[in-house]
Amino acid sequence: MQAALEQILDDSQPIKWNFSVDAYMAETYDFSDHDLNALYQKTKANQWDVNTDIDWSYELNADNPLGMPDGTLLIYGSDIWNKLDDKGRAEIRHHSQGWTLSQVLHGEQAAMICAAKLATAEESLSARLCAAGQMIDEARHIEAFGRLVNDKLPISYPMSKALKGLLEDTITSSKLDMTNLGMQVLVEGIALSLFQSIVAYSKDPFIKDLVSRIQRDEARHFAMGRITLCRVYKEMSGTERKEREEFVAEGAYTLYEHLCADDIWEPMGLSKKECSHLVRNSEVANSMRRSIFRRLVPTIREMGLLSPRVRDTFEKLGVLDYAAMPMPA
Numbered sequence: 001m002q003a004a005l006e007q008i009l010d011d012s013q014p015i016k017w018n019f020s021v022d023a024y025m026a027e028t029y030d031f032s033d034h035d036l037n038a039l040y041q042k043t044k045a046n047q048w049d050v051n052t053d054i055d056w057s058y059e060l061n062a063d064n065p066l067g068m069p070d071g072t073l074l075i076y077g078s079d080i081w082n083k084l085d086d087k088g089r090a091e092i093r094h095h096s097q098g099w100t101l102s103q104v105l106h107g108e109q110a111a112m113i114c115a116a117k118l119a120t121a122e123e124s125l126s127a128r129l130c131a132a133g134q135m136i137d138e139a140r141h142i143e144a145f146g147r148l149v150n151d152k153l154p155i156s157y158p159m160s161k162a163l164k165g166l167l168e169d170t171i172t173s174s175k176l177d178m179t180n181l182g183m184q185v186l187v188e189g190i191a192l193s194l195f196q197s198i199v200a201y202s203k204d205p206f207i208k209d210l211v212s213r214i215q216r217d218e219a220r221h222f223a224m225g226r227i228t229l230c231r232v233y234k235e236m237s238g239t240e241r242k243e244r245e246e247f248v249a250e251g252a253y254t255l256y257e258h259l260c261a262d263d264i265w266e267p268m269g270l271s272k273k274e275c276s277h278l279v280r281n282s283e284v285a286n287s288m289r290r291s292i293f294r295r296l297v298p299t300i301r302e303m304g305l306l307s308p309r310v311r312d313t314f315e316k317l318g319v320l321d322y323a324a325m326p327m328p329a
């Protein structure tokens with residue numbers, strides 16, 4: 001067991017991804033883009049400090065650091081779960097929560113890189129100001145989740161293979177709107193729903209407060225993606241749009257698979273094959289994974305990207321119902 005844990009915690013070399021962008025420099029300063037300007041003003045007005053606004057001396061419950069109900073665990077209610085004693089159940093919570101927040105933390109770092117790219121390469125100055133504001137938000141989220149994972153959780157995990165692939169495609173794309181789509185809509189859309197679930201279900205006031213603050217910041221980033229991309233896709237030709245639809249379909253499938261958390265079973269001495277099969281066939285786990293798509297799917301519809309190919313993927317994932325839902329506030 002110890003050897004497995006050390007392996008998980010082993011620091012790997014930093015990943016290096018390459019991209020090149022055009023840097024835009026405005027020569028006139030026009031702040032008449034009402035929607036993006038309002039978002040930028042909101043960003044400035046809603047800053048907070050991880051170091052001084054959060055009481056880091058607060059102790060989390062050692063057996064259930066995030067204070068989440070067991071019903072949210074992927075193998076809850078299975079024979080494997082039912083046979084576990086209290087110590088075994090705490091171990092499942094540790095790995096599950098450590099994995100989830102580690103993935104979120106890696107995503108936050110990728111979001112900071114994407115925001116830097118957008119702050120350089122968005123043609124509109126208003127969009128670049130929003131992205132510049134997002135950079136400090138993402139830096140704050142790295143600090144918050146970094147401290148939570150390092151100091152408050154018993155275990156951390158490297159990026160899942162699925163997430164790494166999606167983030168690489170998103171960051172290195174030569175098409176700026178695809179960086180925007182991959183990060184601000186796909187990854188942020190999923191993260192936002194996950195944060196909403198943590199805020200709704202966690203019994204821990206520290207976690208609720210911290211994640212609510214981050215959720216408010218993320219809602220602005222998601223809004224920025226929606227506003228800028230709805231404009232881009234309204235003008236885009238069918239051939240170019242097809243490439244974006246393919247990206248959405250593959251990205252949604254990747255994220256759905258990623259949420260199965262296949263990496264956590266072996267380090268606990270459980271069968272990866274058995275648990276992965278269990279998770280994919282569990283009604284509870286599937287309905288939880290589906291619910292994480294509740295923001296993403298109506299947004300894709302709103303952007304005009306709900307092609308037959310994307311519709312088919314959403315149907316296979318069991319999330320197409322959300323396409324009929326109004327955009328959440």
Ligand SMILES: [Fe+2]
Pocket residue numbers: 108111137138141218
């Ligand atoms: Fe973030």
Ligand SMILES: [Fe+2]
Pocket residue numbers: 111138188217218221
């Ligand atoms: Fe974000």
